[in-house]
Amino acid sequence: ESHLDQIHAHNEVLNAFLEVYEDEAIAQALRVDAKIKAGSAGKLAGLVVGIKDLLCYKGHHSYAGSKILESFTSTFSATAVQRLLDEDAIIIGRQNCDEFGMGSTNENSAYGPVLNFANHAYVAGGSSGGSAVAVQAGMCQVSLGTDTGGSIRMPAAFCGVIGLKPTYGLVSRWGLISYASSFDTIGPIASHVSDARLVLDMIKGDDGQDSTLTSSVPPPISDNRRIAYIKEVVEHSSLQPEIKAAFEEKVAKLRELGYTVDGVGFPYIDHLLPTYYVLTTAESSSNLARFDGVKYGHRTSNPTDLIQLYKRTRQEGFGEEVQRRIMLGTFVLSADYYDAYYTKAQKVRRLIQDKTLAILSDYDFIISPTTSTTAYRLGEKTLDPIQMYLGDLFTVQANVAGIPGLSIPMGLDSAGLPMGFQLMTGPFQEAKMLDLGEKLT
Ligand code: GLN
Numbered sequence: 001e002s003h004l005d006q007i008h009a010h011n012e013v014l015n016a017f018l019e020v021y022e023d024e025a026i027a028q029a030l031r032v033d034a035k036i037k038a039g040s041a042g043k044l045a046g047l048v049v050g051i052k053d054l055l056c057y058k059g060h061h062s063y064a065g066s067k068i069l070e071s072f073t074s075t076f077s078a079t080a081v082q083r084l085l086d087e088d089a090i091i092i093g094r095q096n097c098d099e100f101g102m103g104s105t106n107e108n109s110a111y112g113p114v115l116n117f118a119n120h121a122y123v124a125g126g127s128s129g130g131s132a133v134a135v136q137a138g139m140c141q142v143s144l145g146t147d148t149g150g151s152i153r154m155p156a157a158f159c160g161v162i163g164l165k166p167t168y169g170l171v172s173r174w175g176l177i178s179y180a181s182s183f184d185t186i187g188p189i190a191s192h193v194s195d196a197r198l199v200l201d202m203i204k205g206d207d208g209q210d211s212t213l214t215s216s217v218p219p220p221i222s223d224n225r226r227i228a229y230i231k232e233v234v235e236h237s238s239l240q241p242e243i244k245a246a247f248e249e250k251v252a253k254l255r256e257l258g259y260t261v262d263g264v265g266f267p268y269i270d271h272l273l274p275t276y277y278v279l280t281t282a283e284s285s286s287n288l289a290r291f292d293g294v295k296y297g298h299r300t301s302n303p304t305d306l307i308q309l310y311k312r313t314r315q316e317g318f319g320e321e322v323q324r325r326i327m328l329g330t331f332v333l334s335a336d337y338y339d340a341y342y343t344k345a346q347k348v349r350r351l352i353q354d355k356t357l358a359i360l361s362d363y364d365f366i367i368s369p370t371t372s373t374t375a376y377r378l379g380e381k382t383l384d385p386i387q388m389y390l391g392d393l394f395t396v397q398a399n400v401a402g403i404p405g406l407s408i409p410m411g412l413d414s415a416g417l418p419m420g421f422q423l424m425t426g427p428f429q430e431a432k433m434l435d436l437g438e439k440l441t
Pocket residue numbers: 100101102103104126127146147148149150151152179280392
């Protein structure tokens with residue numbers, strides 16, 4: 001009820017939830033209460049969770065923040081969602097996001113932007129903006145977000161909460177509406193590291209539905225107290241001075257805790273965003289081909305023939321950014337340009353991955369600020385997509401390399417806006433990363 005009160009008080013302005021399952025949540029709470037009394041409750045008994053509009057939940061709408069899926073009802077639940085329900089969590093509603101997860105500010109949602117609870121003139125970050133603000137404003141305890149290039153960590157940083165992107169292949173993508181399948185991950189946004197850990201433990205592991213899932217997770221590697229930061233990141237010209245100072249304080253704290261912290265070089269820093277945007281637009285142009293007005297969602301009225309049906313449906317249903325990415329992706333996959341862009345980007349992805357893993361064979365963690373700036377003003381970046389893409393510089397490395405990343409709060413800047421600190425570690429070493437995250441919060 002206290003979370004519903006927060007929703008009633010703030011959601012109209014913040015626009016974090018697109019739909020609130022009020023009666024259902026209360027009914028579930030009463031059921032769980034009875035189970036607790038009977039001693040038969042699951043491990044998440046009573047945990048109040050919100051889910052990003054990109055995740056399927058049986059019998060409920062999933063619009064992916066898009067007009068093209070308006071009125072779509074899921075016929076099955078995402079594995080991650082189902083596993084929360086199986087452990088007696090309470091799902092309180094469906095959260096606003098950038099259309100198909102494409103964006104960094106939540107301004108690409110067909111259902112309007114999400115406002116930052118710290119200051120309504122600023123964006124929430126994206127694409128899981130609704131999920132981050134819902135936790136920030138106490139509308140739920142945990143949100144399930146998705147992260148393809150930073151969409152959990154970036155809004156978590158902008159909103160002063162915790163965001164965990166798991167290793168690619170740890171959590172099933174079954175029931176996640178695809179953006180870029182070789183990058184997409186599902187993870188929690190929370191106020192406490194312990195809640196993020198608990199939720200990850202429940203949602204991870206094989207379900208027989210996602211062929212990219214790892215069936216045998218490697219054993220944990222112990223923490224050798226060695227940390228690297230990438231010099232090109234920490235010295236980047238876009239880094240806001242106050243963020244740099246807060247980051248340096250964290251480095252000092254880590255040294256106090258007995259960690260060695262070294263600066264290392266990373267020769268591919270300028271290749272991170274081009275690689276990410278070539279490959280993700282390619283994958284998304286292919287994934288989004290299924291939205292044709294025939295199978296689900298929006299269909300144009302009175303088409304003259306089948307081609308008109310496809311064209312007009314997609315023109316009316318997809319927003320500007322999604323159309324831009326489909327065109328870019330189709331271009332880099334086209335016969336004449338495939339080798340020059342798509343194949344080249346795949347090769348660079350491997351170089352980035354190899355170099356990242358080489359650093360992580362010497363060090364336990366790579367640390368950085370989560371973002372180079374605090375939240376943008378609403379509308380500040382919407383006119384220039386390249387400026388918008390640049391904001392993802394520090395987060396995409398984890399997705400390009402497939403490794404886990406955690407954003408934890410790093411205090412407020414002088415304007416009162418939250419800053420975020422990012423930890424990355426080797427594949428499947430989430431436990432170690434969460435342990436250190438807990439020590440630092
Ligand atoms: N901002 C990035 C993009 O627009 C990341 C999005 C995401 O992680 N879903 O692609």
